Amino acid sequence: MRQKDTVIEFDGVTKSFDLDRDKLLKKKLTNVFGGGRKERFVAIDNISFKVNEGESVGLWGDNGSGKSTILKLIGGLYRPDKGRVTVKGRVAPVLELGVGLHLDLSGGENIYFYSSILNISQNRVKQNYGKIVDFFGFGNFIDVAVKRYSSGMKARLAFSIAAFSDAQILVLDEILAVGDVDFRERALEMMRDMRGKKTIVFTTHNYTTMQQLCDRMINLRKGEIYNSSESLETGFLRNLDDGVEIRAETLSGSMEPVIMKGDILKIKKIPYCKLRVGDIVAFLFLNLDQVIVHRIVAKRETMNGQIKCYTKGDFSYENDPWYLTKEDYVGKVVVIEKGRKN
């Protein structure tokens, strides 16, 4: 297979926003003459990554972690404060919740209108009109004004239009958050079909969607990339919901004799702040694509208010001390099932 080209490249990109978005002339003038202090919010800070042609990349992170800012930078809507954004090829953004659909126009009219603002040529729309309506799935609603649509239907329409665009890069912001199971299935199937042919960058808060759709995940935290090289499984473990339990088999013996090699552990995600000294915890360690199980021997608060746990393996109390932070924490070991070997 030929080497895939890089189609999206972020090189040390920083983007901040003026929090004081007051557009009144008065305010601007006082700023000019009073040397007004400007408050800025750094949405993404010195971010670098590459996306290759045909790759499907998911952006993962909390609200406000910079996902949408990255999408808008890819779409050419924002200019970076620092660094460089290079995008090769045309981008079709699927706007959140069908923003850009006109409520007084019918579904069919919107197919043409929405396409034009996504830079899809009208000829292409004409060719694909039938397919778009099919995929949308509510053929009987196509002549009805969009204001009578449910929010799910609007999102379906928007997605259907963008899915048939001729852009090489598709940018999807939370588009699968609405819509029923049936539509999600079909959209996922469609996106799986596109994998390898189109470059897709998307955001979601649903881990299953993430796992099904992306080749690679970029983990964002407060505007910085946490670990873009980590595997999906690692990302999955890092982001378990509270109360979720997973089972894992032990591969090494750093916690002997409590946990032997081959034991099955039940690991439950409990809130990080509720961990106590003496608990056995599972956590990820950078560069090691594995889960480490250690016992907490001390807990301490750092200068900036974060809680750090000092952990050690039972087997060699002198060696391998590791600090556990909230970011790497996976869960607490709640049950140890003895493996067959013992």
Next chain:
Amino acid sequence: MFFELVGGFIRRELRVRYAGSLLGQVWLVLYPLMFTLVTATIFSLAFKDLINEAPYFLYVLIGTMVWVYFSQGLMMATRSLVSNREIVANAKFEWSSIVVGGVMVKCFDFLINLVLFCLIFLLWGQKISPVWLGLLVLIVIQSAILIGLGLISATLNVYFRDTQSLIEICLQILYFLTPVVYPISIVPERYRWLVYLNPVTGLMDLYRNIIFGYPVNLTEVGFLILAGIVILLAGVVVYRKYRYEFSELI
């Protein structure tokens, strides 16, 4: 692509405009007509004798139509980017197409009004001459001026929402500085430059000269073409310089 976009915005606007209204497109024609009827009745008492040959009602009607296109076109263009802020914030395309589309919608209205004007003109017992083809040139010039001014004011409006209010007031004042209801001859000689500073004055003069068969000064036409090109280019330059910040600020 650009024209497809413009076409899309015009179609959307026309389609949506009278959704849910009973009289639909009739409002389009009714507005300048009623406006003219009221102003003509009031002002005819004062200016009737000063307008030599042209029937006063027709004189005011064409003036009002040109003025309505100018003022509504400029207001529409000024608001266009901000009133489509969701699209501008989320999708990158040639946003100037929204501004151009806004002006073109009003141009469409103007054309319909002109057709109506022709009918009234004929009913009045006047004759239409081939010189009227010159009106097309004037429409193009006026549209170019509007697009140029509109690009500037729409850009400003993204930064300062005060722009649209300010322009509304300016248009109010400009209305009285434009010979819409009065002939230029009633303005004292030494203040006349003030009225001529306003590009709409020259434009309106030319519309009337063509329609009522007065001699047309070609230097004046040349000057207006030049003004149209300069204003249009200025608009494009301003728009292109500042568009990079639109998504962020709008």
